[in-house]
Amino acid sequence: MQRLAPGAAGALLPRYLAQPAFFPLIAAVLEDRQDGTVLVDDPANPRQAYVEHRFGFAQAFGDASPAFEAALDAYLTDRRGFAVEKVRLYTPLLPACLAAPAFQPMRSERQRYRLPMPPAMMPAGEARPATLADAAELQARFGIVTRFWRSPADFVAGAQAQLIRRDGQVAALCYAAATGGGRAEIDVLTDPAFRRQGLARQAVGAFIAACAAARLEPVWDAFTNNLPSVRTALSMGFRPESAPYAFFTIPRA
Template identity: 45%
Template structure:
């Protein structure tokens, strides 16, 4: 298992585009716009590649190479050699070394979604929802980053700098009576796709704020020819319901996902 240098990322990204399960957080590492590490079976052929975002989301792809998967098993399961607190491993194609009883406690299921064709053509209203008193929806910019970080603590979770977050996350902020209440932003943008993350403070839940910020986020992305994607645990009933009511359709079946703690 060989760690690739940034000069080799473009070739690995080209190989990723041949894969049928695209996640913007993985694409962003391969594109060099977000931090992480990339390993391959061989620097020249890149038959099989493992990508790990600095926050822990990870995926491997390519032609199965038994020696590489043995090394990856040791890295993830035996030595736990990763530097993040936990690896959050997307496995639409699950390797044999994870299909054992010892790994069952790490296993969960997630569903991948994208904004469907009908919703892409819908013109969303940008008018403030008058059903919530004092609600204002803001297309966030650099002047809102400090408020977003103080309230939600997500600015540096995926993005390298506040400037990157402000210019690339397409964040939409909901204020209620002037106080930050909900946020929708892109955790990553790559390959013309934007990975949604949405949060609502507990005191403001069940008011429809999450749907309001998601709808405006979708509009903001579509105006830039970005396709919004959504990915969540299948047992997160609220998230599953919100994404489907916001115009998202499943991309294939639910898939296995492994959370590997250090």
């Protein structure tokens, strides 16, 4: 299992996007839009790869190689060789070791949602695009800007972020944690003081319109027990892409 140099993983992108389930956070690393680690079985002719976003979202894909999977098993379990606080591992491809009972407490379920057709234009309401000044507040309050994006300017240019202000502060926000493969990974935040006022729906509606203008498909991914997120997704017209999938959260220590 060998690490590819930054920016050298572009050749893996078509294979990744051809999968039934691909995620913008992983595609963004392969496209060199966001930072992460790419490990492969053979740098000259990679058949299997493991991509780990710098925030920990990760996925393995390609043709199964026993030697590669054994090395990945050791990386994730015995050595815990990752630098992030915890690996957030997407399926479908899982190291066989994660079927062991010890890893079942780390297992949860997530559901992927997509809009079934091009969305109609939605009223933005109070929502407006985020600016650099907004990005500074979002980073200070929530830490989300450089968690995913390389800089505040990168966030403003690429995240399609739409927000609503109330009482001089950000009350609701919808933005892309990543864009990759023509899709935008939705993340939504609502200040607890402003919940149950329909602000999240307004921000999401504005975000969907911004994605349509940018020719991006917005996709929604949530833990199945995150009922507020699921309800908002369904209310905005998103529908489950397929059955829920297994998701492992593996801590470093």
